[in-house]
Every structure is written in C-alpha cells, then in structure tokens.
Amino acid sequence: MKLIIRNSLKVLLAAIVIYAGVIFIFSNVQLIDRRMSSFFIPNMQRNGGQELQMMRDLISNQTKYDAIVLGSSHAYRGYDPRIFEQSGMNLFNAGTSSQNAKGSLVLYNEYLRDRSDVFILDIYDPVFELEGTESNMRLIQNVPTNSAAFALVKQEVKVYTLNAFAVRMASVNVKDEAPNTDYIKNGFCEKKGILYAVEPLNDSVFDANEEMFVAFEKMVKQMQADGKRIVLCSHPLPVSSGLHNYHDKFLARFTPLIERLGVPYIDLTFYTEGFGVNEFADLSHLNQQGVVLYNQLLFQNTTFREAVIP
Amino acid sequence: MFFPVVTALYFLLPHQWRWLMLLIASCVFYMFFVPAYIFILLATILVDYVAAIQIEKSTKTRARSWLIGSIISTVLILAVFKYYNFFIGNFNGIASLIGWNYSLNTLSILLPIGLSFHTFQSLSYVVEVYRGNQKAEKHFGIYSLYVMFYPQLVAGPIERPQNVLHQFREKHSLNYLDVSKGMQRIVWGLFKKVVIADNLAQFVSPVYEHAESVSWMYLVIAVVFFSFQIYCDFSGYSDIAIGAARVMGFRLMENFKLPYGSTGVGMFWSKWHISLSTWFRDYVYIPLGGNRKGAARTSLNLFIVFAISGFWHGANWTFVMWGMAHGLWLVIENRMNVRWEGKLKILLGTVLTFAGVSFLWIFFRASSFEQATAIIKGIVTFQSQPGFLPSVFVPLNGAVIVGKILLLLVFVFIDRRVTEIVLGTRVIGSNRKMWLFAALLASLALFGQWGKVDFIYFQF
8 A cells, every 4th residue: 555655646746757857848938839738738828919019008007997898709809998088988898708707807906907987898798608718728828927826717717727727837938929919008909801601590599608697797896896887798790590599589688687786788799880791800700991990980889888988 | 425425324334224225226226217117127127037037937838938937027027118109100211102091000108217237137137046046035125225226227237137136145345445446436427427428428529419510520429528428427326336336345247348348249258248248159149049050140149149239239220230230340340350460560550440430430329320420421432521610619619629538548547547547457555545535526617517417327
C-alpha cells in the first residue's frame, strides 16, 4: 500500500512539473502569428483582439460614462458611441464575444460598477443556450487584472478555464496577437461589408441553459441593489423561417423573469422596417448602416430614452 | 468517483461479500442510463441461467431444445429493442413501394445501453455449457455478475465464461503489480479517448453533417481522423475496462492489437475488436462449416459472418453494407493469397489496408447512404468549397486543425511503443516509465476534451 501511494505521488508530482513546463513554453513560444497554446490547448483563446483593445481603452482613464453596454458581439458591434455622442451621451461598449451574464457580472464588479449609473444589456438568445466556456476563456486571457481573471475562473471551474488561467499567469510580455482592425473606440467595432455568412437562426428549438438565466437574474439584482438603471435591448435580425419559433420559445422563458425583475425590454428582433440585406453584415450581425438605423430607432423609443437619459 | 469508491469497497469487504458489492455496483452503474432497463438485463440473465442448468442435466435432445429456446429468447430481446424499428421501417418502405396502403407503427424506445454486448456474452455462456466446455453456474449472483461486471458491461470485451466466471470466486488481494498495471492501462485508455478521439471528433462530426458544404480536403481529413477516432475511442474504452478490472485483480481478454499495422483485412480483423471477431468465429463461422467444406463454402461463410457482424453493429443498411464490404474484401484477399514480404511491400500493404479500412469506415460513420455518398462524391470529384463554411466551423480555424493533425502524428508515433509498455512486452526503466505516465496524465489536463462525448460503441 505504501509503495502504491508513494509511486502515485511521484507520478502526480512529475505530471505537475510537465504541465507547468508545457504551459510555460506554450504561453511564450509563438508559431507563425500566435502562441503555441492557441494551436494545441482546447478552447484556448488568443491574447488580443477587441477584448484587449476594449479593456485598454476602459482602464486608460477614469471617465464616468452616461451609459455602458454589456453583452455579446451584438453589443460591441451594435451600439456606436459616435452616434450616442451626437445625442450628447458618452457611451462605453463593454460587450465581448459571446459574453454571458457570468462574464458581464465579473466585468461589472471589477471595472464598471463606478463608471456609470446606466447599463444597457444587449440580449441575444443563443447566449442563453451556451455554456459560455470560450467566452469566459477569452476574458480570462484579456482582462487587465489577475483578480478579475481569477473571478472568471471561479464562475466556471473547469479544466479549460484553469488552463486559460495558467496560460495567462505563465505568459511573459505577450503582444496583442489579433488586433481587431474594425475597432473604433470605447469598445465599439464597426462592420462594413459581409465578412462571412452563417446560417440563419432556423433551428426552432431553443435549448435553454438554466445556469445562464440564474446568472442573468443575479447580475440584474446586483445592479438594481447598487441603484443602477437598466434597459434590455435586442437589435433586428434577418427574419428566417425558424427565427419566430426560436425567439418565441426564448421569450416564453425570458419574459416571466424580466417581469419579475421589473426591467424594460426593447425587443426589435422581428422589426423589419428599413432593415433589408444592406443593413446586415451577416445573418446574425448588423453592419454600420444597420447600426446607424438601429441606434436612431433606440433614441426614438420612449422606454429607451426614459431609461438612459437622466 | 465511481471507480475508486467501488475499488476501495472491494478490498475493504471480506471476500464472501465482494461478489454482492460488485453486483450492486454494476446494477447502479447500469441504472445511470435508463434505470428501468435493468429488468431487460435481468430477463436475459434469468433465461440463460435456467437454460444452462437445464442443459447440463438434460439428455442431448432436451439440451438442444433448451439451447435453442435460450438463443431464441435472448435474440428476441435484441430483435425487439434494437431491430424492431429497422424491420418495420423496411416493411413500410416495401409496402409503399408496391402500393400497399398499410403501415405499421414503430416503437419510440431507446436502445438499452450495451445490449449487443451483454446479449452476446450471455449467449456464449449457454453455448459453452452446451458444448461441455463450461459447467453451469449454480450461484445466481455470480452468474449475474458474469453478465453485468461493470467495467465491461456496456462495451466489452465480450468475455467467455471459462476466462471470467472462476475469477469471481477467487480471492484477490490488493497488490502493487495489479494496481500499477491497471492504472497504467486506465491512463493510456483515457489519453486515447479524451486527448485523441474526442479532439478528432470535434472536427469529424461537423464535416459529416455538412459534407456538401466543405472542400474535399476537409472530407479527406475527416475520413482519416475518423479512422483514428474510432480506434482510440473503442480501444481506449477497452483499455479502461481492462485496467479497472485489473486493479481489482481481474484479468479480461485483450480486445485490440495495433490493428492499423495490418497488411491485409484478415490480419486487421485478428487485431480489431478481438472479442467480437472470435465470438463470430466460434459461434457462427465454425458452426456454419468454417473452412471445412471447400473454398466456395468458406467464402460464403465468411461473407455471411461479416454481413451479420455489420448488422450487429447497428440497425441500419449502412452497417450491413460496411460488414458485407469487409466480407467481400476478405474473400478476395483469401482467394488472391497475397503475401506482403520485404519492408517496402509491408509498408505498401499497411498503407493500402489502412486506406481500404478508412474508406469503409465512411459507411460506418455516415448516418445514411446519402451522407456516405456525399462524402465519397466530394472526395473523388475534388469538391471545392461550395460557399461559406457553416457557422459550426468558426471555432475550427486553421490553427486548431493543424493542432489536431500534430496531436494525431504524435499519437501515431507513440501508439506502438506505449501499447507495448502497457502490455509489458516492451521493457523500459522505472524512471522513464514514471515520466511517460506523468506526461500522459499532464496531457489529459492540457489537451483533453472534457465535454460530453459518449463512447461510440456504447450505442451498440
């Protein structure tokens, strides 16, 4: 028995040494344009891109914003600070790719709580289906402080997130691996043309991840307890055969929750007036022309104005 | 947690209670999936338990009746749960083809997990008792454990009673060799499953689903990946099963012997899913006459066995086609009597065999003939990227695919060496061995896919 325990411990210790060594090499040696970790470690995200640019922008000053947007790529590509500026509002867009409520809450607690009294939460149904691992791993790689990265790991303790944290800690002087050329300012990215098409939301089955609804409720309650004003928004989507069915199923789960929380929801998912093929960058995102139209629509909306304009 | 708890209990309990604990643990393990199906398993066990006792104490004619009765009832369970909908679907298809406006309803039932495996294991027991190679087991609990032993319950190896039954009566003590060998086997099996098979599956699944929307290069990579995915998935499971049993002192039969090093399909089947191949050899091929009735009959027997083997794998014509194609290949190979001698020829034989086996895996993996045809057509016509890649490929960027290819190359390089070390046929120093298994363990954390990917063979 002693021999079994002793040798098991030896193997385990050796495994830890190998793990640490590989993580260090993979975190610092680059192949072509990125670190080795991106090639080999499942779900590992790059250090860089919109997340890094946005975080750098955010911590480069202590500006208090009139409103901050949180959410997925629909958020950081859907709310243009330049358009808000025209209405006299100073907006910051803290959305990140597939960002879910768990990630949003960490960003809020670590960086955003004192930066605004108004929060626009962009709602995109698929985010409430996903486990959110990749999104959290991307944030773990790119948030400026280790405490925030650790808080993200705690939200979702998995081999993947632990690996992401280990890569982060082992990285020495890593450059921005994937600068986003569409990045404008205050977290916003502008999409001009059609980059790639993804199939429309024609899957009529909305497969809810209950954890995401729980996390969303927790985040909203915390913001409300902090006295923040909140408004929920969804931008128009290209209408497809399955979209109605899919979004209706999402709403059947989501509406009772927001009614209980008492937060306004401006849902323009099925809004079509003025939104044709020229207003979408792909089948899931608006392009800049669509963003202009959408942002104007928001300012025409009484609920939105009441929520964001003091 | 299941494995360490059961193993700890096994060694903590007095010998006379161990079988009961293992039986309860096996029931719990089985009931993780669909609890009610334990009664199907119980029915199979009960029928074959009674039949074997009756066979042993009956005259030859009566024993034969009991054997046939047992086989029919066991196969009937398999037929209802696995093949009923297949037969009804085909019946309805033919009915509508001949304009007969009548259709039978299919059943909406889930296939009990591992049904094909424990059914075959149970059948082998009854046949062995009938042949006089095995005494009928009087202890119902021990016999139940033979069918239900949790490490090999859902995906084999399909054991023979002569190899396993007596082991449940033997007293095993905790010893370093068994624990060490067993754990090495488990780590190697996990590596194959989690690091190789599941990483490759992440690419293979979307390519098969969107065969018409990807380039021929993607299709070729997916076909090669699947050959290794299924090998690592299934042999990985066998390694875990054999290792988990070994830690408790049980020895299960080997199921794989580096099959992709084969120079011919005959050799391939002597190294792939050995427990099933030998089952078909002993209980179907030889009773059909084997190679004792001339060349033509031998060929026919081989073809029949492989067609049945295909059907055993799944209630779908794609599996039957896969089995028949292997049968035909084997018949041709036997007739041609090709000998691969010399390094270059052996290499050529290995490459050709791998290519042929990989090609036929397309029918095994595809969900329909249409899907299989789309893949083959895409490859032979050098299909270019027809449009935009479906969104499911967004996370599978070039870097990720290159990473998977490199991981596979590492596996191809180490497979023979590590397998031989695990089997004890290659000896290395204890320090080197420690670092090797430490590296495999670290790889599980670094490169493993820890999502919800079931073992492929669980569905059979």
